Every structure is written in structure tokens, then in C-alpha cells.
Amino acid sequence: MFKREKGGTKRQKKYSIVIIPDDGSKIKKYAFSQRGVNALKVVFVCIILGILGLGLEYGNMIQKNLKIKELEEHNKELVERYGKLQTFEEEFAQFKERVFKLANMLGVESKTLSPSENISVNQEVNENGLSENVSEKPEGLPFLKGTKNWVSRFFSDYHSGMDFSASLGTTVISTMEGVVKFAGWNDTLGNIVNISNEETGYGTVYGHLTKYSVTGGEKISKGNVIGYVGSTGRSTAPHLHYEVWLDGEAKDPRLYVGE
Numbered sequence: 001m002f003k004r005e006k007g008g009t010k011r012q013k014k015y016s017i018v019i020i021p022d023d024g025s026k027i028k029k030y031a032f033s034q035r036g037v038n039a040l041k042v043v044f045v046c047i048i049l050g051i052l053g054l055g056l057e058y059g060n061m062i063q064k065n066l067k068i069k070e071l072e073e074h075n076k077e078l079v080e081r082y083g084k085l086q087t088f089e090e091e092f093a094q095f096k097e098r099v100f101k102l103a104n105m106l107g108v109e110s111k112t113l114s115p116s117e118n119i120s121v122n123q124e125v126n127e128n129g130l131s132e133n134v135s136e137k138p139e140g141l142p143f144l145k146g147t148k149n150w151v152s153r154f155f156s157d158y159h160s161g162m163d164f165s166a167s168l169g170t171t172v173i174s175t176m177e178g179v180v181k182f183a184g185w186n187d188t189l190g191n192i193v194n195i196s197n198e199e200t201g202y203g204t205v206y207g208h209l210t211k212y213s214v215t216g217g218e219k220i221s222k223g224n225v226i227g228y229v230g231s232t233g234r235s236t237a238p239h240l241h242y243e244v245w246l247d248g249e250a251k252d253p254r255l256y257v258g259e
Contacts, residue, residue: 091236092152136200138175138244138256139222147171152239155252161205161243162253168238170229172206175256180218180226189241190232195220207241208232 019028143149147170153163178197186192189207193214196203206212210230214220231238244251 137202138204140175141257142172142175142206142240142242144171144173155254160250161241163239163241165237165239166229168229168231169210171225172209172227172229172240174204174220174222174224174226176202176204177222178220180214180216180220183212183214183216186233188234190235191227191230193226201247203245205243208235208239
């Protein structure tokens with residue numbers, strides 16, 4: 001207990017803590033000055049404020065962790081939904097590929113984008129696959145004349161190109177003049193060829209190739225053979241992934257392949 005000691009007006013006020021043992025042993029007395037008591041009060045208040053601050057911070061951490069877990073669960077759900085959607089698209093592409101092959105076997109005319117008139121009027125491809133016509137922008141389909149192909153997936157916000165189902169090993173040609181910016185492996189598109197034209201700002205990408213026949217830095221003319229249709233990378237069936245870019249922005253290839 002605290003005991004206030006009385007004294008004269010000039011004496012400093014003091015407080016004492018008296019400890020009286022139950023076993024009758026010597027009483028212990030601890031005296032504190034007014035300044036010491038005030039200091040203890042300040043320390044006590046600081047401890048209480050510190051405990052309250054730690055409690056609030058701990059509460060905020062718990063709330064943040066709960067929010068993070070909620071976001072992780074939502075992200076996991078979105079990933080699962082995207083995976084299911086991608087699986088459905090791949091299965092649908094395989095189905096269309098089987099329909100296309102069956103139609104060819106039965107001699108049924110399939111709705112395809114024929115490149116016979118899309119590249120240019122009276123275009124001729126020589127033995128080296130070099131076109132006599134040069135275009136400032138991508139034009140026509142990335143296939144030789146008479147090639148059978150089927151559009152299995154169009155351009156969208158989630159798909160930066162256009163997919164053409166075609167037989168394994170089908171010849172792929174460049175739809176524009178430019179320089180091979182990159183020819184090699186991509187984890188998603190497998191073997192790719194990226195052709196760029198700095199003067200026009202256009203670029204084209206050809207993905208899932210079984211192999212490519214050009215090298216980085218090589219100058220390419222429209223109609224040059226650059227590779228062959230494959231199923232490399234994230235692919236479940238032979239097809240060509242074709243992209244058109246302008247000044248770093250992906251464009252819908254349908255604007256360039258023709259009707």
C-alpha cells in the first residue's frame with residue numbers, strides 16, 4: 001500500500017510502500033519521492049499506450065491477412081475458371097480439326113479462308129518462296145496458294161492473334177517484308193518467328209512451328225518460306241498462331257488476311 005508521509009511545508013512529499021509479511025517477520029518499507037511517483041505514472045501510461053498501439057497494429061495485421069487470403073482464394077478461383085475455359089477452347093479446336101479432316105476425306109467443301117486471292121493479284125511464288133510483290137503492311141494468309149486451313153480461334157482481348165488449323169508440316173510464308181527480329185523458342189507459342197519492319201511499324205509473329213527456316217537478323221520478303229506448321233509449346237493439335245502488330249499494339253489479323 002502507499003503511505004503518504006507528513007512533513008513540514010519545506011519538506012518534499014514522499015510516498016512509501018509498506019510490506020507486512022504474514023509470518024510476522026520484519027516489516028519492509030520503500031520510500032518514493034513525489035518525482036519518482038510521477039515518473040512511475042508516466043512509465044505506466046506509456047506502457048498502457050504501447051499495449052494499446054500493439055493491439056491495434058495486431059488487429060490491422062489480422063485484417064490484412066484475412067484480406068490477402070480472400071484475394072488468394074479469388075485469384076485461385078479465377079485461375080481455375082481460366083483453365084477450364086482454355087481446356088474447352090482447346091477441345092473445341094481439336095473438334096473443329098477433326099471435322100475439317102473428315103470433310104476433306106469425304107470431299108465436302110469446308111468453310112476456310114483460302115489464300116488464293118488474298119495475298120495480291122496475280123502473285124507468283126518462285127522456287128525459293130519469294131514473292132514478286134512487296135507490301136508495306138501484312139497482307140493475305142501466311143500460307144501458300146491452295147493450302148487448306150481452318151480458323152480455330154479468332155482475335156480477342158484474351159487472344160492476341162488468330163489460329164489456323166492445318167496439317168503438320170504445312171508451309172508457312174511471311175505476309176510482309178521485314179527483318180527477323182527473333183526466331184527461337186517461346187514457352188507458350190513454342191517455335192516462333194517474329195518479323196519486324198521498322199519503317200512501317202508493322203510486325204508479325206508465327207507460332208507453334210514444328211521448325212523454322214530463318215535466322216535472327218535475316219531480311220525477309222513477302223512470300224518467303226519461314227517455317228512449317230507444328231504443335232510446339234502450349235498446343236494440343238497442329239495449328240499456326242498468327243499475330244499482327246502495329247507500333248507495339250496487337251491488331252486483329254482479320255483486318256489484313258482478307259475475306
